[in-house]
Amino acid sequence: MSIRNLDALFSPTSIAVFGASNRPGSVGATVWRNLSADYTGKLYPVNPKHANLDGVKTYARVGTLPIAPELAVICTPPATVAPMIAQLGARGTRAAIVITAGLDKAQKQAMLDAARPHMLRILGPNCIGMLAPHLGLNASFSHIGAIPGELAFVSQSGALVTAMLDWAGSRGIGFSHFVSLGEHADVDFGDMLDFLGSDPKTRAILLYIESVEESPKFMSAARAAARNKPVIVVKAGRSAAGQAAAASHTGALAGSDAVFDAAIARAGMLRVNSLQDLFLAAETLSRFRDGPSGGLIVLTNGGGAGVMAADAAASEGVPLTPLSPEVLAKLNAVLPPNWSHSNPVDIIGDAPGDRYVNALEALKGEADSAVLFIQAPTAIVPSTEIANALLSSVTQQPRRVLGSWLGEGAVKEARQIFRNAGVPDYDTPEEAVRAFAMLRTYRQHQIELLQTPPARSAKRPVDMPRIRAIVDAVIGSGRELLTEPEAKDLLDAAGLPVVATRVVKAAPGEAIVAAKELGYPVALKILSHAISHKSDVGGVRLNIANEAELKEACAAMLERVRELRPDADVQGFTVQRMIKLKHAHELIIGASVDPVFGPIILFGQGGTAVEVLADRALALPPLNTPLALAQIERTRIAKLLHGYRDEPAADIDGIAQVLVCVSQLLADVPEIAELDINPLLANHEGAVALDARVRVSAQCPAGAKHFAIQPYPQALVETWPMKGKPVTLRPIRPEDEPQHRTFLEALDPEDIRLRIFYSRRSIEHSELARLTQIDYAREMAFIATRHIEGDGEETLGAVRATIDPDNIDAEFGVIVRSDTKGSGLGTKLMEKLIAYLRERGTQRIVGTVLRENKGMLELARRLGFQEGANPSDPDDHTIRFVSLALQHQT
Structure with a gap:
């Protein structure tokens, strides 16, 4: 960092x-x-x-x-x-x-x-x-130089550096920085992301990655940089083999390329498959980052080009926007009768410049859709004339148009006019559609970037004493694998829905009693500390209808297990009632610990063929409901879960809650090494875990401290009485942006000048995002909030510290609303910040204060700060430097 x-x-x-x-x-x-x-x-x-x-x-x-x-x-x-x-x-x-x-x-x-x-x-x-x-x-x-430009390229591969310079130079692609990391003994990807993320000469960052060592540092820097500008990644090594010794399906994915994909998504970056796509994505995101991405409208003068674009959209999963009746009416008014009357919008080959302009104006009615402009040159109207006619329309903000001029010499000047105007331009419709698909993926990753869930966000109650007793007993016995009953008991204590299970001895008698209590039909499963995948050894029988079948199943199962696993010590059976849910789906939810990125969570289609189907999505904890829902949507089975024909939609929110509960379990129980819930049976009425497999480790590989993304620090939230009314003091969150804007706009301009050294009251979204979307590993901002009528709240004050990478100095700033002065709020916020920094081991808190800001200087003195001249400019008598040592010297 x-x-x-x-x-x-x-x-x-x-x-x-x-x-x-x-x-x-x-x-x-x-x-x-x-x-x-x-x-x-x-x-x-x-x-x-x-x-x-x-x-x-x-x-x-x-x-x-x-x-x-x-x-x-x-x-x-x-x-x-x-x-x-x-x-x-x-x-x-x-x-x-x-x-x-x-x-x-x-x-x-x-x-x-x-x-x-x-x-x-x-x-x-x-x-x-x-x-x-x-x-x-x-x-x-x-042996090759670089053209000046606005792209930064950082590579682990030295050989690739020279090849890229040659390739980019031949295409006129320029760079702000071009860096070979080599063995990155000191300066690594995290450092480069930090540096380039705030570099004014760089508008997009391109990375070629072979491996990541310090994932928390990498993720922290990546998330910070991705909030400022596009970060696009090519990573070598997509085909890593799973770990054969893993005890769970999820564990086999540890160290896999899918985990890296999940990390890239959560960090708000975009991963592409080739070096060509790296530059294609950079062109699109740097020029069209804030453009619409809901759907695509193709505007063309050639039917064939429109069909090519439509085919590409279908292949890339990009929706073509259906034209609304209002937009169709506007187009009918400005286009010839034989236009296509649908999307793609074919305005006929002889279209002059004003026909393009009028069509583009009419398409403004589909505000959430981008427009792919495709023009094939004709002898009737020169392409340059069309480009000049469209110039004012395509440069309006926000940008809505992607360009594709088909051909070379005849469209060269028109293409250059678009490029000079900052319009993304592509050689073919297929390339343009692929770029738009990347934009849509990037947008989804940016949404996930804004989520900073607490470690504990599940709605169901958690019985931690019961969980600790189970885990401690298993580890104390020298085992790692929980039995099925222990695993289900653990999940039940964590608030997950599980099917009732009875544990019986390895003889038919107790199994029959348990079956009568539960009611037929039942499922019978072998119980052994040594057997993880029970179905592999014939250790599962389903739909047992009566006592006779149960007796036969007990005997056959014992014989089969002794034959295939003579080394296994069999403790008995588990008996559970068969759950028959109408319209049910078999799902899998799992967790394991990746050697690079720490705990990961899996969701996908479950059942015995889970490896064959390979329909799964991974995510990094902590999860909240929006992130869990986004993870579900990345699977193929999500389409079935939404319902189809006479099949009702499953309780997707309930499934998401199971994912959130698993995330919380990983945060609360550091001993969890692997976990599989397979199948999780889900329908429109809810979800229930039918089987579970859990492995624990005394090495404590999980826990919130091993998350690659630091959770929202919920433990730092407190209530404080201000003039007899409760005020909440808590770390700031990304979703605080609207109320933080209101807070800043309500401040006295003189207070802003004294505290922040500038007088403007309006503030851009990018600056607000920087203030609210913080990385708790590298800075902290506490806000004081108060509930207002309804469910809302308002911000009364804020204190912030930016901590240097070596945790030596933290520079602070504090400001409170004018109507709270004299309430002690500023003092309380500063005391909370000082206590936090002292706890994390920061050596000193420092700040620069205008000499005329008597109130702040007096507050600093009361808190024990030392005051002196500005160390960076001792001759500047308008500024005072204040500092407070936080650690006792021994």
């Missing part, structure tokens, strides 16, 4: 190249040639074997350099790297690119140890380097 000193890496005013050379074909020679070509900062070659290079004085070692370079590029042997980093750090250098390959584990660690005391950042080792084309900076050994 650290961007400390990355400005020295990506915007250096001086660079030293260690190992610079004029030896043809060497890495040092290539790097020196690339840097000396266009870089305008100070450049120092370092090599004891040369007096000068290309007429530039060459230095023998770090100590002989006239200054401490901001950036060092190291191309020397592995054994020299760590000592060189130590010398550079002591001299004052704050960033290095280690192009050197072949560092062993000890050498790599020595390099990091040498850099740490000086906070010197390292890109690499074993990397191509990096390019910042807007600075003319090519600190790499790529």
Whole structure:
């Protein structure tokens, strides 16, 4: 999460190249040639074997350099790297690119140890380097440069870097930054996302990922960056094999590519399958990110092109918007009688520019739909004339039009007119539809990004003492797998609906008694600590209708199990009444722990053929109802659950609640390693778990602290009496945006100037999103709210702290509504923030205050803050710097 000193890496005013050379074909020679070509900062070659290079004085070692370079590029042997980093750090250098390959584990660690005391950042080792084309900076050994542009590309693959530069250059694609991470010993994807997410020169971030190591850091940075600009990912390795030793169906997915997909979705990013799609998505999202995505309307002068677009839409799952009667009437008024009268809207091949303009105007009635404009050149009306006629319409905000000019030479100028105007443009209708499908997926991921559920959001009560007793007893006995009755008891205590089950000895007598109590028909299952998948060994018999069948089933089952699993210790049977639900669906809900992203949750079509059907969707906890519903919708069986013909819709909200309960269970019980509910039987009346499999581990791999996404910190919510009336003090949430806007707009302009140093009262959505959609791992904002008439609430005050990546300093800001002054609310908010920061181990809380803001300075003094001059500009007497040490020094 650290961007400390990355400005020295990506915007250096001086660079030293260690190992610079004029030896043809060497890495040092290539790097020196690339840097000396266009870089305008100070450049120092370092090599004891040369007096000068290309007429530039060459230095023998770090100590002989006239200054401490901001950036060092190291191309020397592995054994020299760590000592060189130590010398550079002591001299004052704050960033290095280690192009050197072949560092062993000890050498790599020595390099990091040498850099740490000086906070010197390292890109690499074993990397191509990096390019910042807007600075003319090519600190790499790529033989190809980069065109300046607004896309940032970060890659784990060095070979891919040069291939991408070649490919992009031939297509005129430019970059703000082009970075090879190499072995990413220090600077990694999380750091790059943090840096590029706030970089004004970058409008979209492109990533080529082979692996992710620190998932909480990666997810935190990705979610922050994805709120600011599109982040698009290509990941290698889609076909990872499942873990054969897993005890559950869900466990077999741990470490799979499907888990990475779930993480990308939850982080608000977009994953694509190829490098071509990477740029296609970047073009679309950076130009059309806020355009409509409900459906697509095809506007064309050629019927064939419209059919091609319609076929592509069907293939990509993109809905073509049915035209409303009002829109049809408007189109009839401006189009010739023989137009298509449907979507695709074919306005006939001889269409002049004004016919396009009028049709586009009429289509505004379908406000939630984008318009794909397709034009095939004709001899009647030049394409350039049509492009100019449409220019004012296609550039209106919000953007609604995607363009596809068919052909090359005849439409080249028209295509350029659209591109210069910022209209996304595609070579073919199929490409345009594929891009629109990506936009729709991206939109769904952005919706999920806004969700920050608490760890505990299930509606059903949870019996934690009962759950703890079950888990502790199993682990205490030296087992990991719960028996079916134990698993069902656990789920029942967690608030999940389960079918009643009786445990009996491995003899017919007790089974018959249990069956009479439950009522026939019943199901009989083997009970053994050693058998996880009972059906694999003939350990399940369903629909037993009477006592005779039950006796026969008991004997046959014991014989079959002894034959197939002679090593298994059989404790007995379980007997349960057969559940016959009309219109029921067999589902599976599961959980396991991924080695990279931690706990994951599965939903899909269940039953014995679950692996064969492979209809499933994964999600990262914590889940709330909207996220659970979104997970359900990503499966094929979701269409059946919504009902069809005479089949009623299933209780989808009830199914979602089961998913939320499982999410809560993973947060509350860190010992859970794997869980399967299969089948979960669901119909229009509800859902019930017929079978369950749970594995626990004393290693505690689950629990909220192992979630890749930190849950909403519900434990920090408290009620405080303000002037005798209750006020809620709680962390801010994404859904607070509307009331936060109201709060800010109601503030006294002078208070805003004193607290925030600016006077405008209006605030953009992007800024509000930044204030409300926070990552609790890296910042905290507490708000004070009060209930108003109805079910709403209003915000009375807010306090915020942005914590540096090393948890040393937290910079605060606090503001309360004018009508609450004198109530002690500002003091209470500050005390809550200070207590929170002290608990998380932050060393110091700091702030800058206008000297004229007497109230804030007095509050700071009362709370024990020290006051002094502005450390970044001691001569600025308008600003006071306040700080409070939070940890006792020993």
